Amino acid sequence: MPEGVSRRLRSGLSAVLTTFSCLLVPFSALSAWAAYGLADTGRYVTTMAPLAHDPDVREAIADTVGDGIMDEIDHQMDIRVTRGTVAPFVHDAVRSFTQTAAFRTAWNEGNRAAHDAVLRALREGDDDRDRPVTVDLAPVTAQVKAQLTEDHVPLAARIPVEHTEVALLPAQDLGRLRKGFDVLEVAGFWLPVAAVAFAVAGIALAACRRRALTATALGTALGGALLVLALAVGRGLTLAGLPDEVSHPAVGAVYDALTATLRTASWILVGLGLTVAALTWxxxxxxxxxxxxxxxxxxxxQPQPPTSVEA
Structure with a gap:
């Protein structure tokens, strides 16, 4: 094969491999974050723990639990005429409870239990026996009831402590989510491996390796920047799709906490890519x-002088 044709073939194949590598960068980071960050209970609990101090999250929890307690009171005790009198005490008690160490402990344990339940349903569930994944709020209600009783709030001792289950995943969606989760766990490992393999192969085959390395670095930085943009757009779409009764600031705080690691990784990709490109240049x-x-x-x-020839 002529050298010119071989050089063009290598350059074309290198460009294709480099393009594939750069396209896989944002998807590799996203799948690895979901598979090894969100799917790990310990990391999830650690990520969610600071939200117990967030005022928007605490206010949303106080409203949700307080309304749930009042609904139980109305349903079982039929004291609607005194709702306006009791409701402020209930909500104040729940709000006060969210500022205690007991709430932070309950928050962490509740997140751990909910995460374990979701993972168990996604990994070990059976499509024929799928049930909704729920979390029980009865322990929180019991602690609020005890605090109200200590404060001598009227009718506090009669507040029913029921096993109030809040659905986390509906049963009809578990089959689809389970298949997606299986794909995600596989992609979380193989997509990063494929991205690195394509990048190395593209640089190795390139006729000008310095130029291929620069293109790979710039493509990596672009992939990280696109991922940062996707996270910002996803946050806006998530908040825009919420019902009016759901606290938008609280959901925004949860979204920011869950995506903090991915956002940091995205900026690292941007910085690393630009640094490598600059150093190569x-x-x-x-x-x-x-x-x-x-x-x-x-x-x-040097010319030698002519030699004389003796006759």
Whole structure:
């Protein structure tokens, strides 16, 4: 094969592999974050723990649990005429409870239990026996009831403590989510491996490896920037799709906490890609400056004087 054709073929194949590598960068980061970040109970609980101090989250929980307690009171005790009198005490008690160490402990344990339940349903569930994944709010109600009783709030001792289950995943969606989760766990490992393999192969095959390395680095930075943009757009769409009764600031705080690691990884990709591209460009300039401008002069043989020939 002629050298010119071989060079063009290598350059074309290198460009294709580099393009695939850069396209896989944002998807690799996203799948790895979901498979090894969200799917790990310990990391999930650690990520959610600071939200127990967030005022928007605490206010949303106070409203949700307080309304649930009042609904139980109305349903079982039929005291609607005194709702306006009791409701402020209930909500104040729940709000006060969210500022205690007991609430932070309950928050962490509740997140751990909910995460374990979701993972168990996604990994070990049976389509024929699928049930909704729920979390029980009865322990929170019991602690609020005890606090109201200590404060001598009227009718506090009669507040029913029922096993109030809040659905996390509906049963009809479990089959579809389980298949998606299986794909995600596989992609979380193989997509990053494929991205690195394509990048290495593209650089190795390139006729000009310095140029291929620069293109790969810039493509990586672009992939990270697109992922940052996707996270911002996803946050806006998530908040826009919420019902009016759901606290938008609280959901925004949860979204930011869950995506913090992915957002950091995205910015690392941007910084790393731009740094490698800049270093490659600078080393190329230094190399060109040190290289002589023209071909080195070759030494010419000195002419020898004619020798006299004696007759």
């Amino acid at each position: 600078l080393t190329g300039r230094v190399t060109r400056r040190r290289r002589p401008n023209g071909p080195a002069p070759t030494s010419q043989p």
